[in-house]
Amino acid sequence: MPRLSTCLAAAFVATALTAGPAVAGSTPAPENAQVYIIWPKSGRVIPGGKFWLRMGAKNIGIAPAGVKKKNTGHHHVIINAKLPPFDEEIPSNKNYRHFGGGQTEARIELPPGRHTIQVLMGDHEHIPHDPPLYSERITVIVPPQTSEAGSTGTAQ
Amino acid sequence: MNRIFTGALVALCLVAQSAAAGETPRPRNAYLYIGWPQDGTVITEDEFRVWFGLRNMGIAPAGVRKPNTGHHHLLIDTGVPPLNEEIPNDKHHRHFGAGQSETMLELPPGRHTLQLILADHEHIPLNPPLVSQKITVTIR
Numbered sequence A: 001m002p003r004l005s006t007c008l009a010a011a012f013v014a015t016a017l018t019a020g021p022a023v024a025g026s027t028p029a030p031e032n033a034q035v036y037i038i039w040p041k042s043g044r045v046i047p048g049g050k051f052w053l054r055m056g057a058k059n060i061g062i063a064p065a066g067v068k069k070k071n072t073g074h075h076h077v078i079i080n081a082k083l084p085p086f087d088e089e090i091p092s093n094k095n096y097r098h099f100g101g102g103q104t105e106a107r108i109e110l111p112p113g114r115h116t117i118q119v120l121m122g123d124h125e126h127i128p129h130d131p132p133l134y135s136e137r138i139t140v141i142v143p144p145q146t147s148e149a150g151s152t153g154t155a156q
Numbered sequence B: 001m002n003r004i005f006t007g008a009l010v011a012l013c014l015v016a017q018s019a020a021a022g023e024t025p026r027p028r029n030a031y032l033y034i035g036w037p038q039d040g041t042v043i044t045e046d047e048f049r050v051w052f053g054l055r056n057m058g059i060a061p062a063g064v065r066k067p068n069t070g071h072h073h074l075l076i077d078t079g080v081p082p083l084n085e086e087i088p089n090d091k092h093h094r095h096f097g098a099g100q101s102e103t104m105l106e107l108p109p110g111r112h113t114l115q116l117i118l119a120d121h122e123h124i125p126l127n128p129p130l131v132s133q134k135i136t137v138t139i140r
Helices: A002-019 B002-019
Strands: A034-039 A050-058 A072-079 A096-098 A105-109 A113-122 A138-142 B031-036 B048-055 B069-076 B093-095 B102-105 B110-119 B125-131 B135-139
Touching: A034 A113, A050 A072, A050 A113, A050 B048, A050 B102, A072 A105, A105 B048, B031 B110, B048 B069, B048 B110, B069 B102
Parallel strands: none
Antiparallel strands: A034 A050, A050 A105, A072 A096, A072 A113, A113 A138, B031 B048, B048 B102, B069 B093, B069 B110, B110 B125, B110 B135
């Protein structure tokens, strides 16, 4: 019985190893590199829904899209969507926003409701690193608009 | 006569002003600040993280020439260097030419000042210069 579980474990490891390279791009991520959201914290209530998202990168530098430099990448913000495939270009639409200008802060405007936000780094060609560098997925809450809150934002 | 003199003086001032900055333009609404620590923070750890805050502009590593980008330089216990030449590179003027947006810092106990200045691909400040507020931290 222990032999069977060892065998199964070995098979699992072998599968994981062969599956590995296919699920990431070809640009290596520096060791200890980490991407995270500095602000807001998960669960934050944001009246009006407009804020600056502050994107953090440890042990990796920022370079604009198109610039191929070792140990760099640029930020992508995923809003209300899942992580995309790691071995291809990150989509560019309202759920996957590119910050190819080398920005470290993103102006975000969200309608009332609950929203998820996650940051994913991409290389000069917008393809995630190997291993991929992404933040925790946070949730922010935009309260319903009240009449005295003014006329900014879109009513749902 | 007096009017001509005043005119000449104004022209001279304008020339002097434009000479006191680099040649790389930057967005008017760009904003540079130290995200953490805050002014007056007392730090008890041996090492602490400094967050470089930048709005309405991007980061590019040194040597990369792209409009509306620059890279961070941290001024430690010193004033703003000449704005029309390359920022010195020493322990008071730290360069982050790899495109970093934060760093870990270790300083001896006492009061220290920190200030950020963004510079172009050749480490020369922008036009107009983009400088953060100068903060003071105390290391215990």
